[in-house]
Amino acid sequence: MGKVEKKPVSEKIILGLDPGTNIMGYGILIIQGSKMSVIQFGVINMGKYGDHALKLKKIFERVLALVDEYKPDEVALEAPFFGKNVQSMLKLGRAQGVAMSAALYREVPITEYSPKKVKQSVTGNGNASKEQVAKMLMQIFSIKELPKLLDATDALAVAVCHHYQKGAVKNKSSSWGAFLKENPGRVR
Numbered sequence: 001m002g003k004v005e006k007k008p009v010s011e012k013i014i015l016g017l018d019p020g021t022n023i024m025g026y027g028i029l030i031i032q033g034s035k036m037s038v039i040q041f042g043v044i045n046m047g048k049y050g051d052h053a054l055k056l057k058k059i060f061e062r063v064l065a066l067v068d069e070y071k072p073d074e075v076a077l078e079a080p081f082f083g084k085n086v087q088s089m090l091k092l093g094r095a096q097g098v099a100m101s102a103a104l105y106r107e108v109p110i111t112e113y114s115p116k117k118v119k120q121s122v123t124g125n126g127n128a129s130k131e132q133v134a135k136m137l138m139q140i141f142s143i144k145e146l147p148k149l150l151d152a153t154d155a156l157a158v159a160v161c162h163h164y165q166k167g168a169v170k171n172k173s174s175s176w177g178a179f180l181k182e183n184p185g186r187v188r
Contacts, residue, residue, distance in 0.1 A: 011072040013039070015072035015103070016085065016159025017063065018151050019080075021055055022047045024062070025149070027156030028070050031163055038141050041156045043149045052091060056098045063102035075103040076162035079112040114162050118154075122163035133157050144154065 012031050018025035027041035044062045046055040071166070077099060080092040103110050113121075120126040123136045134146055134153035137160070147153060 012074070013070060013072045014107075014159045015066060015070060015075045016155045016157070016162065017075065017077045017099050017185045018106050018155040018158060019059070019077060019092065019099045021052065021095045022101070023151045024038060024059060024095065024147060024153030025151030025153070026063075026066055026170070027152065027159045028072065029156070036140075036160070036163055038156065040144070041147075041152045043147075043151050052094075056094055059095055060102045062079060063099045066103065067103055067106045067108055072103075072108055073094045074162065074166075075100075075110045076158045077112050078118055078158045079109060079114050081115050102141045111162055111165075113158060113165070117165075118157050118161040121164045122157045129153060131179050 011030065014029045015029065016025075016027040016029070017169060022045070024044045024046070025041070026044065028039040030037050030039050044059070046058050049055045049058060066072075077096060080089060080096055100110050114125040119128040119133055122128075122133050124138075125132070130135075130153070134150050137153050137156055138146065140160070141156075166168040
Protein backbone atom coordinates (compact mmCIF):
# COMPACT_ATOMS: atom_id res chain seq x y z
CA MET A 1 0.00 0.00 0.00
CA GLY A 2 1.23 3.41 -0.97
CA LYS A 3 1.25 6.49 1.16
CA VAL A 4 -2.04 8.37 1.29
CA GLU A 5 -1.31 11.98 0.45
CA LYS A 6 -3.31 14.65 2.19
CA LYS A 7 -5.22 16.86 -0.17
CA PRO A 8 -4.10 20.46 0.29
CA VAL A 9 -6.64 22.59 2.15
CA SER A 10 -8.13 25.25 -0.06
CA GLU A 11 -7.33 28.73 1.18
CA LYS A 12 -9.02 32.02 0.40
CA ILE A 13 -8.63 35.55 1.75
CA ILE A 14 -11.65 37.86 1.83
CA LEU A 15 -11.43 41.61 2.40
CA GLY A 16 -14.68 43.07 3.73
CA LEU A 17 -15.25 46.83 3.49
CA ASP A 18 -17.79 49.11 5.10
CA PRO A 19 -17.26 52.30 3.08
CA GLY A 20 -17.74 55.69 4.68
CA THR A 21 -16.50 59.18 4.02
CA ASN A 22 -15.23 59.82 7.55
CA ILE A 23 -14.63 56.28 8.81
CA MET A 24 -14.25 53.20 6.66
CA GLY A 25 -14.20 49.79 8.29
CA TYR A 26 -12.18 46.86 6.97
CA GLY A 27 -12.05 43.21 7.95
CA ILE A 28 -9.83 40.48 6.54
CA LEU A 29 -10.69 36.80 6.84
CA ILE A 30 -8.79 33.72 5.84
CA ILE A 31 -10.79 30.65 4.92
CA GLN A 32 -8.89 27.36 5.18
CA GLY A 33 -11.13 24.49 4.17
CA SER A 34 -14.18 25.02 6.36
CA LYS A 35 -12.32 27.05 9.02
CA MET A 36 -12.81 30.82 9.06
CA SER A 37 -10.29 33.01 10.95
CA VAL A 38 -9.72 36.74 11.35
CA ILE A 39 -6.42 38.09 10.02
CA GLN A 40 -7.07 41.74 10.82
CA PHE A 41 -9.88 44.27 11.24
CA GLY A 42 -10.02 47.95 11.97
CA VAL A 43 -10.93 51.37 10.62
CA ILE A 44 -9.46 53.96 8.34
CA ASN A 45 -10.22 57.40 9.78
CA MET A 46 -10.52 60.22 7.27
CA GLY A 47 -12.10 62.75 9.64
CA LYS A 48 -8.93 64.85 9.70
CA TYR A 49 -9.21 65.54 5.96
CA GLY A 50 -11.62 68.40 5.34
CA ASP A 51 -11.84 68.17 1.57
CA HIS A 52 -14.14 65.44 0.18
CA ALA A 53 -11.89 64.86 -2.84
CA LEU A 54 -8.89 64.33 -0.54
CA LYS A 55 -10.93 61.82 1.51
CA LEU A 56 -11.71 59.89 -1.68
CA LYS A 57 -8.01 59.86 -2.61
CA LYS A 58 -7.14 58.52 0.86
CA ILE A 59 -9.82 55.79 0.56
CA PHE A 60 -8.33 54.69 -2.76
CA GLU A 61 -4.77 54.66 -1.37
CA ARG A 62 -5.67 52.81 1.84
CA VAL A 63 -7.81 50.15 0.10
CA LEU A 64 -5.04 49.67 -2.47
CA ALA A 65 -2.54 49.27 0.39
CA LEU A 66 -4.78 46.65 2.08
CA VAL A 67 -5.11 44.76 -1.21
CA ASP A 68 -1.35 44.91 -1.79
CA GLU A 69 -0.51 43.81 1.77
CA TYR A 70 -3.06 41.03 2.29
CA LYS A 71 -3.59 39.90 -1.33
CA PRO A 72 -7.31 39.07 -0.98
CA ASP A 73 -8.89 36.69 -3.46
CA GLU A 74 -12.18 38.57 -3.22
CA VAL A 75 -13.50 41.88 -1.87
CA ALA A 76 -16.98 42.26 -0.39
CA LEU A 77 -18.54 45.67 0.24
CA GLU A 78 -21.60 46.87 2.03
CA ALA A 79 -23.81 48.72 -0.42
CA PRO A 80 -25.09 52.10 0.72
CA PHE A 81 -28.59 51.94 2.13
CA PHE A 82 -31.21 54.35 0.89
CA GLY A 83 -31.40 57.39 3.12
CA LYS A 84 -33.34 60.61 3.17
CA ASN A 85 -30.31 62.87 2.80
CA VAL A 86 -29.38 62.85 -0.89
CA GLN A 87 -26.03 64.61 -0.32
CA SER A 88 -24.98 61.97 2.22
CA MET A 89 -25.99 59.20 -0.15
CA LEU A 90 -24.01 60.78 -2.97
CA LYS A 91 -20.88 61.07 -0.80
CA LEU A 92 -21.26 57.51 0.49
CA GLY A 93 -21.74 56.22 -3.06
CA ARG A 94 -18.55 57.98 -4.13
CA ALA A 95 -16.64 56.43 -1.21
CA GLN A 96 -17.92 53.00 -2.17
CA GLY A 97 -17.06 53.56 -5.83
CA VAL A 98 -13.51 54.60 -4.99
CA ALA A 99 -13.05 51.55 -2.72
CA MET A 100 -14.39 49.32 -5.52
CA SER A 101 -12.03 50.98 -8.01
CA ALA A 102 -9.01 50.27 -5.82
CA ALA A 103 -9.86 46.55 -5.67
CA LEU A 104 -10.66 46.40 -9.37
CA TYR A 105 -7.40 48.24 -10.14
CA ARG A 106 -5.63 45.15 -8.76
CA GLU A 107 -8.11 42.88 -10.59
CA VAL A 108 -9.68 41.54 -7.39
CA PRO A 109 -13.33 40.57 -7.90
CA ILE A 110 -15.89 42.50 -5.87
CA THR A 111 -19.36 41.70 -4.55
CA GLU A 112 -21.85 44.03 -2.87
CA TYR A 113 -24.27 43.14 -0.08
CA SER A 114 -27.11 45.17 1.39
CA PRO A 115 -26.82 46.00 5.10
CA LYS A 116 -29.92 43.85 5.73
CA LYS A 117 -28.31 40.83 3.98
CA VAL A 118 -25.11 41.23 6.03
CA LYS A 119 -27.02 41.41 9.33
CA GLN A 120 -29.21 38.44 8.34
CA SER A 121 -26.16 36.34 7.44
CA VAL A 122 -24.32 37.02 10.69
CA THR A 123 -27.12 37.22 13.28
CA GLY A 124 -30.14 35.64 11.61
CA ASN A 125 -31.95 38.98 11.94
CA GLY A 126 -31.86 41.48 9.06
CA ASN A 127 -32.81 44.28 11.46
CA ALA A 128 -30.08 43.58 14.03
CA SER A 129 -28.25 46.54 15.56
CA LYS A 130 -24.54 47.22 15.02
CA GLU A 131 -23.99 46.08 18.61
CA GLN A 132 -25.78 42.76 18.03
CA VAL A 133 -23.67 42.14 14.92
CA ALA A 134 -20.48 42.97 16.83
CA LYS A 135 -21.41 40.68 19.73
CA MET A 136 -22.16 37.77 17.38
CA LEU A 137 -18.78 38.24 15.68
CA MET A 138 -17.11 38.33 19.10
CA GLN A 139 -18.65 34.91 19.79
CA ILE A 140 -17.82 33.45 16.37
CA PHE A 141 -14.16 34.52 16.50
CA SER A 142 -13.57 34.62 20.28
CA ILE A 143 -12.81 38.35 20.14
CA LYS A 144 -12.20 39.54 23.69
CA GLU A 145 -12.93 43.25 23.41
CA LEU A 146 -15.58 45.18 21.50
CA PRO A 147 -13.85 47.72 19.22
CA LYS A 148 -14.50 51.42 19.89
CA LEU A 149 -15.74 51.96 16.35
CA LEU A 150 -18.24 49.36 15.15
CA ASP A 151 -17.41 50.15 11.52
CA ALA A 152 -14.61 47.59 12.00
CA THR A 153 -17.00 44.80 13.02
CA ASP A 154 -19.44 45.89 10.29
CA ALA A 155 -16.69 45.32 7.71
CA LEU A 156 -15.81 41.98 9.27
CA ALA A 157 -19.50 41.06 9.05
CA VAL A 158 -19.47 41.86 5.32
CA ALA A 159 -16.57 39.42 4.83
CA VAL A 160 -18.38 36.74 6.88
CA CYS A 161 -21.57 37.32 4.88
CA HIS A 162 -19.61 36.91 1.64
CA HIS A 163 -18.12 33.63 2.83
CA TYR A 164 -21.53 32.31 3.85
CA GLN A 165 -23.14 33.44 0.58
CA LYS A 166 -20.40 31.86 -1.54
CA GLY A 167 -20.94 28.59 0.32
CA ALA A 168 -24.68 28.82 -0.32
CA VAL A 169 -24.09 29.41 -4.03
CA LYS A 170 -21.91 26.30 -4.28
CA ASN A 171 -24.59 24.18 -2.63
CA LYS A 172 -27.44 25.33 -4.85
CA SER A 173 -28.97 22.88 -7.26
CA SER A 174 -27.36 23.01 -10.64
CA SER A 175 -30.52 22.32 -12.59
CA TRP A 176 -34.29 22.58 -12.38
CA GLY A 177 -34.54 18.78 -12.29
CA ALA A 178 -32.16 18.55 -9.34
CA PHE A 179 -34.12 21.28 -7.56
CA LEU A 180 -37.41 19.36 -8.04
CA LYS A 181 -35.82 16.16 -6.76
CA GLU A 182 -34.41 17.88 -3.66
CA ASN A 183 -37.59 19.89 -2.95
CA PRO A 184 -40.62 17.73 -3.84
CA GLY A 185 -42.97 19.61 -1.48
CA ARG A 186 -42.23 23.02 -2.97
CA VAL A 187 -43.85 22.40 -6.36
CA ARG A 188 -47.61 21.90 -6.76
